[in-house]
Amino acid sequence: MGIVFQLKAQITKEFKVDHTRGYGLVHLDFNVYKGVTHIKKGMGASPVHIFSKLSKVNILPSFSQEIVSEVLYTQLVHRNVESENLGKSLSYKLFSTTNEDFDHKWDIEMNSNFLYDLHLNFGIGKAYLDLSNLPVSNCIIKTASADVKLDYSKKIANSVKMDTLMVTINMGSLDAKNINFSNAKEMFFEINYGTVDLFFSEPVSERINIHTIVGAGKVSLELPAYDQPFIIKVKSTPMCRTNIPKHLKDIGNKTYVSKNYKENAENLMTFTIDVSVGSVTIK
Known part of the structure; x- marks a missing residue:
């Protein structure tokens, strides 16, 4: 489902999974080339609800959902069609000081009644994830030059065993707090150029x-x-x-x-x- 509003050269678009039964796992593939993303537990009944504010857009994001073998596969993809060269991409990273510099904003809300397998790919920008009160079996994060902040702010342990928590960043930073609450067996953090801050509170x-x-x-x-x-x-x-x-x-x-x-x-x-x-x- 998509709802579009356009205000002052900005497009507000909403995506929502309309299936609430018939599966035991939600596989979320979120792939955007630029923007500031917030992911957290929401209040709605939908397993995945995405709100976006887009500017300077040549193409809208594509969104799909399908149930296969009791797994809900949901995907949002927004590709770079602005033909930004490497120099411009680096300038975003090195000289941006506000969220608005990344043009797009994404808010993802999930429901604690569902089990999640997360595959998140960010290009340029920032990503803020608070996985408190969300059952997550896997969390794979990849970025080109986006900073990632990962937290369990409520200090409540993941209600299921997480197999793998992985963050891979080409150029940027990872700030991970309270990740002992992820309940992950294996954690992998890899950055080509940047910083890693890991905080195990308990x-x-x-x-x-x-x-x-x-x-x-x-x-x-x-x-x-x-x-x-x-x-x-x-x-x-x-x-x-x-x-x-x-x-x-x-x-x-x-x-x-x-x-x-x-x-x-x-x-x-x-x-x-x-x-x-x-x-x-x-x-």
Whole structure:
């Protein structure tokens, strides 16, 4: 379903999934080349409700929904038809200071009564995700040069086990807060150029692996309480500066463990951090 309003060279368009039965999983594929995106739990009955405000548009987004083998596949795609060259794309990234500089705005609301498999692709811009109170089995995020802020602001754990939480950014930043509440078995964070800030506000109850790779940039990791068993393996070059707190024990080969570390601990957190050029700071 689509509703279009045009006001002062801006198009407001609404997309809504009209199926509420006949499936057990919602596969959301959201792919936009530019804009500021907010994703959160909504109040409506629809599993996916997207509001957009678009400017300078040559083509409208395409939206589809289909139920196959008890899975709802829903997709929104908005491609770049403005023929922006690389220089212009970089100028958006390097010199934009307000949300309006990215032309488009996207608000996605989801319903806590449905299980989600999220595949999100952002081009240029910013993305704000608050997955509090949303059951998510997978969350895959990719961006060209969009900054990503991921949070569980309500500090309520994901009600299902998440298989994989993955964020891949070409140029930009990741600010991830309270991600211990994601309930993810595996976390992958990879940035070619930029910064990664990871904040684990509380201990976890099961074993998880966290992989962070940065080509050039900074990694900042804030660990949970001291009684959480964890091991941190740092892979770095002479062009990477590391700051390790004194309460961690150095066991050699740039590997550090917490006071309560046990190799067979049921709630062991294993961190692998790989930075070629830049810095690693652990708090």
